[in-house]
Amino acid sequence: MSTLKKLFILALSLGVTFAMIACDDDTECDGGNCDGGAAGAGNEGGEAGTTPTESYQYIMIVDNSADENSAGTPGVDICGIYADCAGTTVSAGNATLATDDANICEAGASGCSADRGDANAAEDEGAACAGASNPSDYVSLGMGGTLTVDFGQDLQGCTVHVIELDGGDSEGASVLVCSDPADDTTCVDLGNFETQGGGPGDGADNTFSVDL
Ligand SMILES: [Ca+2]
Numbered sequence: 300m301s302t303l304k305k306l307f308i309l310a311l312s313l314g315v316t317f318a319m320i321a322c323d324d325d326t327e328c329d330g331g332n333c334d335g336g337a338a339g340a341g342n343e344g345g346e347a348g349t350t351p352t353e354s355y356q357y358i359m360i361v362d363n364s365a366d367e368n369s370a371g372t373p374g375v376d377i378c379g380i381y382a383d384c385a386g387t388t389v390s391a392g393n394a395t396l397a398t399d400d401a402n403i404c405e406a407g408a409s410g411c412s413a414d415r416g417d418a419n420a421a422e423d424e425g426a427a428c429a430g431a432s433n434p435s436d437y438v439s440l441g442m443g444g445t446l447t448v449d450f451g452q453d454l455q456g457c458t459v460h461v462i463e464l465d466g467g468d469s470e471g472a473s474v475l476v477c478s479d480p481a482d483d484t485t486c487v488d489l490g491n492f493e494t495q496g497g498g499p500g501d502g503a504d505n506t507f508s509v510d511l
């Protein structure tokens with residue numbers, strides 16, 4: 300064997316020895332305290348849900364009055380409805396009334412001084428609220444009627460104010476917030492309000508927090 304070849308073999312064996320020493324640090328534990336290699340990157344989580352946050356922008360007021368007013372204003376009488384969202388007043392947009400009650404005063408009907416079934420009367424903050432008002436400051440829902448109000452924006456985190464004319468009848472309603480008023484499975488019950496009758500005759504402010 301030539302000297303050159305011996306040197307080559309020596310260099311090769313030294314190289315293998317160093318390589319083995321270098322590998323030890325990677326494969327053995329120091330005093331049994333294994334750090335382990337750097338954690339492998341986990342699988343990336345699935346993409347964030349792409350379901351859009353639902354917008355709860357509709358308030359529904361569903362009459363459940365105990366007494367039936369016989370003078371043309373059956374059901375609760377809503378003078379106004381608005382929302383307070385972080386100190387900013389949000390006005391009601393479009394309000395619509397659904398009722399089967401034929402005893403709600405219509406303009407021009409006998410014994411009626413005003414149209415008490417006009418949902419537009421609820422599209423304000425209820426500051427004016429007088430029983431004999433003409434045009435009417437309020438809308439009477441009729442027994443079992445439903446007033447649906449579109450606020451045009453998400454109401455989560457807001458406080459909804461429902462101003463009701465507290466007259467001589469025991470009346471009440473439940474209040475719901477919905478993302479789709481045509482689908483009651485999207486509605487959340489916010490609570491109820493009721494009047495005991497013999498009230499002051501002006502608007503009583505009933506508040507509901509939209510904390511879903
Ligand atoms: Ca009434």
Ligand SMILES: [Ca+2]
Nearest residue numbers: 378420423436
């Ligand atoms: Ca009004």
Ligand SMILES: [Ca+2]
Nearest residue numbers: 376464465466
């Ligand atoms: Ca009332």
